[in-house]
Amino acid sequence: MSLGWMLETGVGIVEGMEMVVRRPWGWQRTALLYWCSGVTGALLGCVAAPEVDSVGASAALMGLVGARIAGLMITWTRMPVSMRYVEGFQYLFWCIFIFCFGLGNQTVDNWGHLGGLVAGLLAGGAVFTEDENAGLDPDEVTCCQRAIPKFCVGALLALNATCITYLCTVTVDAKDPTALEY
Secondary structure, three states: OHHOOOOOHHHEEEOOOOEOOOOOOHHHHHHHHHHHHHHHHHHHHHHHHHOOOOOOOOHHHHHHHHHHHHHHHHHHHHHHHHHHHHHHHHHHHHHHHHHHHHHOOOOOOOHHHHHHHHHHHHHHHHHHHHHHOOOOOOOOOOOHHHHHHHHHHHHHHHHHHHHHHHHHOOOOOOOOOOOEEE
16 A cells, blocks of 8 residues: 555655655556556466465556656666665565565465566556656657557566466366366
């Protein structure tokens, strides 16, 4: 809840005081990134680890982390050096911590976490590159800068479509529900 609130409002805690530390995402953008990441994480978890029950919001939270990492990568050169490393290590730590928490634990869906992270990176790449391009003169926007958001959205749609197609082609044997046919 605190991660979503920080990203939505742009407010962080610095030396015991609340301060605006980054541009706020707004509730609509936060909800969109959260939802896309949660769906993609759940789909990838169902495909890659069908024996693991996938419940909770961890894939969606990993998506918010991934979206923030995408935002950091896009604005990296304009950020103060100290903020680059503090935020970069903070989100890297979260990724490592969440994935390590699931290692060897059969009840944690690390595939869902990975799907949420990838979805967040792609959706965040699309959203934040569009933001960057909106602030530029249209004549200054390169072909690559125009293509990145389209590529990210296309890759996200392709990942979800692949997972859905795979899930639609799997059938369950009525006599033995644990035996899957492809």
